[in-house]
Amino acid sequence: MRHPPVRRRRGARRGVAAASAALLLASGTVALAQAQASAAAGCKVDYTANSWDSGFTATVSVTNLGDPITGGWTLEWDFAGNQQVTSGWSGTFSQSGSHVTVTNPGWSSTLGTDATVSPGFQATYSGDNAAPAEFTLNGVLCTGSTGPTDPPTTDPPTDPPGDRADNPYAGAEVYVNPQWAANAAAEPGGGAIADEPTGVWMDRIAAIEGANGKMGLRDHLDTALDQGDDLVQVVVYNLPGRDCAALASNGELGPDEIGRYKTEFIDPIADILGDEKYAGLRIVTVVEIDSLPNLITNVGDGDVATENCNEMLENGNYQEGIAYALQELGAIPNVYNYIDIGHHGWLGWDDNFSSSADLLTEVAQMSGSLGNITGFITNTANYGALTEPYFSINDSVNGTSVRQSSWVDWNRYVDELSYAQAYRQELVGNGFDDGIGMLIDTSRNGWGGADRPTGPGPTTDVDAYVDGGRTDRRIHLGNWCNQSGAGLGERPTAAPEPGIDAYVWIKPPGESDGASEEIPNDEGKGFDEMCDPAYGGNPRNGGNPSGALPDAPISGHWFSAQFQELLRNANPPVQ
Template sequence: MTQVPKSSPSKSPRGSWLRAAAAGAASLLLAGGAVALTSAQAGAAAGCKVDYTVNQWSTGFTASVALTNLGDTLNGWTLEWDFAGDQKVTSGWNATFTQSGKHVTVKNADWNATLATGASANPGFQATFSGTNDKPAQFKLNGVVCTGTTGPTDPPTDPPGNRVDNPYAGAKAYVNPEWAAKATAEPGGSRIADQPTGVWLDRTAAIQGVNGGMGLRAHLDRAVAQGAGLIQLVVYNLPGRDCSALASNGELKADEIDKYKTQFIDPIAAILKDAKYANLRIVTVVEIDSLPNLITNVSPRPTYTPNCDIMKANGNYQKGIAYALNKLGAIPNVYNYIDIGHHGWIGWDDNFGPTADLLAQVARDSGAMSNVHGFITNTANYGATKEPYFTINDVVGSTSVRESDWVDWNRYVDETSYALGMRQRLAQSFGNNIGMLIDTSRNGWGGAARPTGPGPRTSVDDYVNGGRTDRRIHLGNWCNQSGAGLGERPKAAPEAGIDAYVWMKPPGESDGASKEIQNEEGKGFDRMCDPTYEGNARNNYNMSGALGDAPLSGHWFSAQFQELMRNANPPLN
């Protein structure tokens, strides 16, 4: 069957699954600043544990204080500790905070006063400090010293030369202090400032640091100081990068493959293999928006662009990715994940199989098959993690949802079904141990427009449009989407087949400028970022759905950050 043109790939900040989970695998534990989790002292029958997690900048910090009751049910609780330095609490949430000198008292709110055995409360606060910011030595819950174990408080020690099945399991993930500081500066942003996000290596200068910012080694050093066990890097600087869009074009010309190898990948690899980072699990997301473009945006497709034809002809996407996989994969603690677009780009039959075959071909022809740990979907995009109110198998009357205008004969309706479907297909080439990641940073789609149940069964379009949580105008819309919200928080092994939900795209960083802005970053103006644009073949000539007044890709976009928090699903406290 002839299908309408398929949608455009995800775009992201340039500068943004597998194994059945082991029984009892813990959720991702987040680390921040130089503060680790609390220590424990002598036991008591009425027990508790506290995970104290900090995101720190030069003169201040936010802290999450995850309290778990290990004793009998409590009807009202008070948590106390003494600061080791001159920390001063300035505001708090999910509880009432008071401070006298170094002593801090935290009393429950009305709505979380009852703590059953095994239940948790999650108060947090913002504070200032000078000098050192050491962790409190001891916590007391209703006068009893917390003695419970706190889980993985130190970087995991993996067997030399052996990668673990799921690098996210049991590992605290690095919190980028540069992003966290921007988030914290936003009203309400401290609620999410302790979340781990991807560190984007989107140009050669990013290795050393751009405009006085942190470079790769500085991020790695900070991860070690945080006591993190995992750091996430996006390796994103192919020659002729992102051939189907202008907002995320890169610094290297289409034929500069040698520069890519020697001036970009080689220096990254040299830093990553430093012995002092050997206890860090280093997740690398290798070159998003690349190989899928060679399937969907080349001749004779109606969605073709001349630049993608050039990149298909010269083979530099394949060569560059193969080189990166081999060079980075030779480092024992590096875990390579390759981008597979998203369900609204690759989910159709004529895209799905060819994309899987191209991924396997690139890895096989370069001898890099063993250097691929897994794949990532929805990087910096907006597709729903799971559509709760309809599935691809639903029928209205005698009409399949595949025939609806929204689904448009796609085989998938959300990122989880796509990820698991692609994993099953890729396992034929890469083996059953491959893992999958889903970027959930902007796919919450909360707010007043979010459906609360299935759509009416008056027609298949009414049913799908009334029940879909992805509220984009069209699946092909990718730039700064209006109405989007934060999605599922980062979490390890959320279900069988998925290594982790991740925020690889740092929320608040723009996808592209809504109007032309002169710059020295190689970034052009893409009309898909213009809210007045009426579309092209890649979004079936629909409005772009983009927010106005957006800065260049990768630059901070305060209005979008605020909207993401307002529309978060699950909602923020």
Template sequence: MPSHLLRGLRSALAVTALAAAGLAPAAAAAPAAQAAQLAARVDNPYTGAGVYVNPEWSARAAAEPGGSAVADQPTAVWLDRIAAIQGGPGAMGLRAHLDAAVTQAAGRPFVVQLVIYDLPGRDCAALASNGELGPTELPRYKAEFIDPIAAILADPAYAGLRIVNTIEIDSLPNLVTNAGGTATATPQCDTMKANGNYVNGVGYALGRLGAVPNVYNYIDAGHHGWLGWDSNLDPAVQLLHQAATSAGSTVADVQGFVVNTANYSALREPNFTIDDSVNGTSVRQSKWVDWNRYVDELGYAQAFRQRAVAAGFDAGVGMLIDTSRNGWGGAGRPAGPGPRTSVDSYVEGGRIDRRFQTGNWCNQSGAGLGERPAASPQPGIDAYVWVKPPGESDGASSRIANDEGKGFDRMCDPTYTGNARNGNQMSGALPNSPLAGHWFSAQFQELVRNAYPPLGGGSADSTAPSVPAGLRSTAVTASGVSLAWTASTDNVGVTAYDVYRGGVLVGSASTPAYSDSGLSAATAYSYTVRARDAAGNASALSAALAVTTSAGGGGGGSAGCSASYAVSSDWGAGFNANVTVTNTGTTATKSWRVTWSWSGNQQVTNLWNGGLSQSGQAVAVVDAGYNGAIAPGASAGFGFGASYSGANAAPALTCTATS
């Protein structure tokens, strides 16, 4: 019998069991035919279904500048404390959300997404997301949190909904990396591993909720920058299997796994793969990848699913990827790979995830909205989802008294550089953030600005354009080369072709032709081309073309540049800005340098697409290598975040260039 039919049969039998246990109203003990019809799960709940738009989140999003463009997107409802079940003044409870979902469904297949998140000793390796229950309060978790939720979900009024649960984010992954003698162990995680309350709590939640016929449980499985190393991935899969077969649960109660929940890891890194190497050195050896087996969430999710099935989970399990904040768009998004001068230059110059380190998790500066929610976007992936509602804070940037059990974690402090798990890098957090789960207007506006695919365009298409073919030179002089190639084909249309000279991006074209100027006479050059589409996908590089410029004449010309400065956001104690560098000379630049002096007490806290040095009020930024070459009239640039108090006047910039 197919696995999904086995799950459906088990769920049908569970209707009677729920009624007998007092968890469901007596009406749930329906005639067998009706119960079987209600209990028939599908392999992927998102297929052919609408998805619930939380009216509370939608209203907050719509009230923000530009927020109306995404206010109709479905986001998850977080049940992160006992009081959230009933709701309260100004806040909808679980029944209110389910009633609203029934109305939105209007009789069609319809998904409502919940986050089940109140384990005893919750989030043992952090402080910002600690919860209300102490490490030993498993009985309260069962009786006051899971049992009431199960009773509400079993109400026949909601039997037509497909209820998708994300089960206890961060809990089990923390036991893999932060407990039991690991270098990053914490006393709280050691306690939770020793008393078994994470494992048994997750097992209890899976069994109780999985007994409701129209519920789909997805266990949180961390992200690639957490569990992607060989030493973490298999132990994590085994621990999740242990939880799924504990406290009354079986693997039939697990419909899949969710990754990147409330995190920022890129869905795809388009400019390099784990199989790339530079001068014989693997990408795995770069400082950013650090021997990880994966470079993005899509590859990690597909691999995790295969490992889970091999470990004994149902062959029909699927994966969800939270794409709510991993778009990494905006002016700082690299247009192509970094230079092949070293593996670190190659990865650093091309990576779209612009965090200082993959362990940075709190209110990350420069992040953007990612792929919009979509069903079955890739093999093995049930859906891209927005589990973390964009605009809800990860944690407070300073200590705030509260009655929610939430502490102050220095990883939410933009000035913090002292976390060994993070390699003592900067936290990358935005300033002035509120408590976890509270609305953070500045973050929402930054996510909207940096959305990728951009708002108002793009799509969730994930098919890369075909590789540009037939690259050839149509004209060669002593100082320039004209190139042409066959146009690429693509599902959503090619928007640009990136041209690389010697592995360094030198320009882009909207049509399959490009003129490269400012070259040296009688010199050999090598060119490749990559196509990009409206959804942000990039093709592989074309075959290389070797061209030698003609003798005589020389390149000639002079080098020069100008720099313009624009603030993209300002929240009173900090701001983000972009600097555009334009080649004003008659020959291509090889490098550039921008300098200025602040008129106040501004300090750059993080910078992308350039190299930073600052001393007091003096700031100097040089190109990042991959963006040093600028053709005459063309532009490149960099962006940064900074803190300040008082006035924030724009500085006067000075730009110098070499050719």
């Protein structure tokens, strides 16, 4: 079904944890009134809602804490207001008055111990849209434990040793990098988002211990423990010949330095993450963004191929390095690996979609197990719109399909949400577990502000229709460096849509994509013309201007002008 544009629930804070925390407070801590004679029964629920003026979508992630349920499951709750379910998925919904009942779909009648199902629904409401106060699973009240709690408990989620959560973001308080938060808070108006969680980037060997005044990996993990956080997001990003098609994010290791990558980069990171001290933290690793997609689109003898990417395809060090990282990090019980799938404007075309999924599957198999991967991430450090509310891939104008417009150019996807959900299904078809989840980086894809369309474009022709209605205001989908006009997107939120583990800010807003002119540095980062606002383009962006902001520092360094623009153009707006 086609969902209306997602809105952040008013009053929500720290979206990744707010809904879960609110539920714990609202549901109270009523002790289990009864337990199955054969087991210590129990369950926990994470309820996440996204509201707009008169409607909302919600996901109800319920985890069975008791013995396996084999004869079917039934989830029930009562709305406090006038909410009415209009449609649902991943379950069969019925409603009588305020009482809602969800039974398992035919393909999901069992629910193992610590297994989670996440039925979702769309509904209408007016007035207050409060979360339900209580939920039951097969008649057992879900309190988050397997027995009575007196006094009430609001403890953070914990995972049994060696057993990963189905969605690590569910119910988790996610780490806020204090150095990024300080930069954000120092900007006018930045304090409003300074408590949002962002990714911690390990982008060279020196970053592990800390370099140029930045905290090292242990520093971040220790601070997370001190803050009482549940989850830390770490970007692992230092492959040999890194980012072969974009000079701005080139790395320190040469194309053949796979040995150094393993022993000087991955091994030390694995040693730190595997420290028993951090066993209670969920650690999400985003492993080597942009690398494998480059081996699909930027190789061969075509006009978008590069010599560097051809070299990396031939030597196989991208595949070997990532497989090694997945193997070493995947062996740590509390680490959750997510692999990059580019974005819809990169791999959404038929020629790229399935072949890239096959490559990802091959590399996962090289690591020893598909189970080394928890999920996948799209739009990392990019600008693709989460949803396009004013046109869809199925629209046509005067008999001409939207796919034929210059902007879409025969792509099958127009936004990141539809792309992520379809890519997930492709990977499940390749053999990945059907519980894998997707992350979408929404740190810079809001595209709000005065230039944001308020309705569909004119129907004079298909290009006018798409260009007039698209919220992504880039000159071309291939533009990626410090884009002018961009805004903050949806705030980090757990389980916002079916198949989506979370919206995340992996790229910290305000950190540059690359320098707008050549700047000597000791970080291995080059100058890419796509970061120069005067650059006229190349075949990868259709020979269009770069759309980049001027006066940008090298990648990863604070860029105040960009942060201010992201804040002004935020969608949803920053309150």
